[in-house]
Amino acid sequence: MKTIKLVIADDHELFRNGLNELLKRHDDIEVIQCVSDGEELIKFIKSNPETDIVLLDISMPNMDGFGALNKLKSINTNVKPIIISMHDEGNYIAKCAKMGAYSYLLKNTDQEELVKVVRIVSGGKKYFSPNISEKMIDYMSDNTVSKDILSKKETEVLTLISKGNTTKEIAAQLYVSSRTIETHRANILKKLNVKNTAELIIKAVNMKLI
Amino acid sequence: MKTIKLVIADDHELFRNGLNELLKRHDDIEVIQCVSDGEELIKFIKSNPETDIVLLDISMPNMDGFGALNKLKSINTNVKPIIISMHDEGNYIAKCAKMGAYSYLLKNTDQEELVKVVRIVSGGKKYFSPNISEKMIDYMSDNTVSKDILSKKETEVLTLISKGNTTKEIAAQLYVSSRTIETHRANILKKLNVKNTAELIIKAVNMKLI
DNA sequence: TTTTATATCCGTATAAATACGGATTTTTGA
DNA sequence: TCAAAAATCCGTATTTATACGGATATAAAA
Numbered sequence: 004m005k006t007i008k009l010v011i012a013d014d015h016e017l018f019r020n021g022l023n024e025l026l027k028r029h030d031d032i033e034v035i036q037c038v039s040d041g042e043e044l045i046k047f048i049k050s051n052p053e054t055d056i057v058l059l060d061i062s063m064p065n066m067d068g069f070g071a072l073n074k075l076k077s078i079n080t081n082v083k084p085i086i087i088s089m090h091d092e093g094n095y096i097a098k099c100a101k102m103g104a105y106s107y108l109l110k111n112t113d114q115e116e117l118v119k120v121v122r123i124v125s126g127g128k129k130y131f132s133p134n135i136s137e138k139m140i141d142y143m144s145d146n147t148v149s150k151d152i153l154s155k156k157e158t159e160v161l162t163l164i165s166k167g168n169t170t171k172e173i174a175a176q177l178y179v180s181s182r183t184i185e186t187h188r189a190n191i192l193k194k195l196n197v198k199n200t201a202e203l204i205i206k207a208v209n210m211k212l213i
Numbered sequence: 214m215k216t217i218k219l220v221i222a223d224d225h226e227l228f229r230n231g232l233n234e235l236l237k238r239h240d241d242i243e244v245i246q247c248v249s250d251g252e253e254l255i256k257f258i259k260s261n262p263e264t265d266i267v268l269l270d271i272s273m274p275n276m277d278g279f280g281a282l283n284k285l286k287s288i289n290t291n292v293k294p295i296i297i298s299m300h301d302e303g304n305y306i307a308k309c310a311k312m313g314a315y316s317y318l319l320k321n322t323d324q325e326e327l328v329k330v331v332r333i334v335s336g337g338k339k340y341f342s343p344n345i346s347e348k349m350i351d352y353m354s355d356n357t358v359s360k361d362i363l364s365k366k367e368t369e370v371l372t373l374i375s376k377g378n379t380t381k382e383i384a385a386q387l388y389v390s391s392r393t394i395e396t397h398r399a400n401i402l403k404k405l406n407v408k409n410t411a412e413l414i415i416k417a418v419n420m421k422l423i
Numbered sequence: 424t425t426t427t428a429t430a431t432c433c434g435t436a437t438a439a440a441t442a443c444g445g446a447t448t449t450t451t452g453a
Numbered sequence: 454t455c456a457a458a459a460a461t462c463c464g465t466a467t468t469t470a471t472a473c474g475g476a477t478a479t480a481a482a483a
Contacts, residue, residue: 015299015320017327021231039321089225110225111249117227154459167412169439183461189441190459199469200440202377204414364429379469393431399471400429409439410470 006033007125008053012044012071013037013060013087018110022058022087025114032121041066045074052080055125059104061088061095072102083124087112092209093138096131105129153191160187165204216243217335218263222254222281223247223270223297228320232268232297235324242331251276255284262290265335269314271298271305282312293334297322303348306341315339363404370397375414 009032013019019037026032035054038044040063048054057075061068072084083105088095096107105124108117116132123130153161156177163173170188174181197203219242223229229247236242245264248254250273258264267285271278282294293315298305306317315334318327326342333340363371373383380398384391407413 016323017235017297017320018228018231020235020324021228023231024234025227025230087227110227113226114230156460164411165415167407167409167415169409171439179460180462182463185440186461192441197377198441199377199379200410201374201414204411205375205377205418208415208418366430381469389430390432392433395470396431402471408471 006031007121008033008035008051008055009121010035010044010047010051010054010057010082011037012039012041012057012063012068014039014063015060018060025117026121029118032118040064041068041071041074044071045078048075048078048080048082052078052082054080054082056105056121057082057084058087058121059084061086061090061099069098069102072099072104076103083127085120085124091135091138094209096135096138100131107131107135109135153194157187157191157194160184161191161203161207164188164200165207216241217331218243218245218261218265219331220245220254220257220261220264220267220292221247222249222251222267222273222278224249224273225270228270235327236331239328242328250274251278251281251284254281255288258285258288258290258292262288262292264290264292266315266331267292267294268297268331269294271296271300271309279308279312282309282314286313293337295330295334301345301348306345306348310341317341317345319345363401367397367401367404370394371401371413371417374398374410375417 009026011019011022011034013022016039019039023034023037026034035051036047038047042065044057044059045066048057057071059068059071063071066074068086068088075082075084084103085106085108086099086104087108087110089110091109099107106120106129108120120130120132159177160173163176168176170181170184174184177184192198192203195203195206197206219236221229221232221244223232226249229249233244233247236244245261246257248257252275254267254269255276258267267281269278269281273281276284278296278298285292285294294313295316295318296309296314297318297320298309299320301319309317316330316339318330322330330340330342369387370383373386378386380391380394384394387394402408402413405413405416407416
């Protein structure tokens with residue numbers, strides 16, 4: 004039987020080692036490497052392109068999971084990334100799916116599920132559990148509003164808002180009328196479907212717009 | 214030799230199991246229970262007050278680590294809590310230390326360190342690693358922040374602001390006058406040294422107050 | 424116990440943001 | 454190239470937020 008060659012990429016040593024221990028008990032899975040950031044992962048995969056699976060955390064130093072997913076596509080490898088994250092936000096999931104992840108697991112997934120998914124993915128099939136898919140769908144459909152990403156100017160205005168500038172101050176900095184900025188603000192609120200500055204900032208932070 | 218009776222409290226199953234596996238290899242440590250939230254933990258400790266150590270995550274559903282620390286003090290037990298968190302922010306660390314934690318480890322701690330700390334704490338000694346202490350000290354001495362912590366009410370108001378509520382709406386929800394909320398808002402702005410809602414939210418997010 | 428911090432409330436004013444409902448020019452993408 | 458989106462501007466009105474400068478009762482801390 005061919006064993007599944009697997010790499011773990013997570014910046015938390017205890018989590019890495021824990022996963023390692025769990026997977027070690029399965030004869031068909033071989034953890035061939037543990038790395039703690041995206042750069043290490045890419046370096047390893049470049050010299051070990053025959054790797055089957057990488058269990059990939061999103062938040063890591065140097066190069067995060069998103070960056071790693073991106074890089075992997077430009078490398079000559081068949082490695083299939085499985086995201087293991089604690090975030091169940093739709094935008095994360097959707098982003099990963101779009102960037103080529105084969106699965107998306109939460110860190111509270113049970114062991115059986117993890118092993119099951121590793122086996123499914125090693126066979127070349129993508130697998131997203133129903134609850135994960137649901138989050139993604141929700142996000143996608145909510146996109147009718149938030150997919151109209153902000154225009155360049157709007158993004159600029161949003162950034163200045165987030166730095167505590169008032170409409171008047173922003174107008175002065177951008178050499179336009181306050182009315183213009185007021186309109187931009189109104190349009191930003193509308194596009195992000197929020198009703199005031201507080202909600203706006205929260206949403207923008209969540210969407211990584213700031 | 215008396216074994217160290219240990220409980221793991223973390224909402225991520227993979228992490229719980231991984232820790233369990235790691236600790237299992239040490240004869241002097243016995244993982245007697247794994248729980249996934251603070252309520253379960255308290256329930257277990259109440260009926261097993263002879264537990265020596267609890268490895269306690271901060272972010273958990275139902276009752277988080279802070280709540281659990283708080284509860285533990287009012288229970289007749291000698292259990293010594295060791296926080297295992299991914300957050301290395303000074304305010305988290307300081308808060309835990311103040312609430313009776315015996316140690317504070319990051320999730321990227323290595324196994325040897327973990328086991329070492331478990332043994333030290335089981336002997337009744339508190340242990341905070343140099344890098345953790347440093348963060349805490351930094352936080353303590355940064356009086357611009359630490360001295361201006363928000364009061365309970367203010368925190369409540371801040372949370373409601375961050376959810377997009379207006380002053381009037383908050384007043385209605387808390388059964389007080391709008392004037393009161395206005396004062397709270399003013400005090401919050403002053404304490405966090407910001408001048409409007411946008412800056413406030415940004416700062417609060419950065420400080421993990423939201 | 425005495426001081427300090429907290430939570431509550433009030434008035435007066437101004438500044439800022441939001442909600443309507445338009446319009447024109449420039450840029451850009453299909 | 455031509456339609457659509459973006460960026461610019463305007464008026465009127467209302468609602469919110471911020472800035473002063475107070476006050477009192479209670480709880481917590483020193």
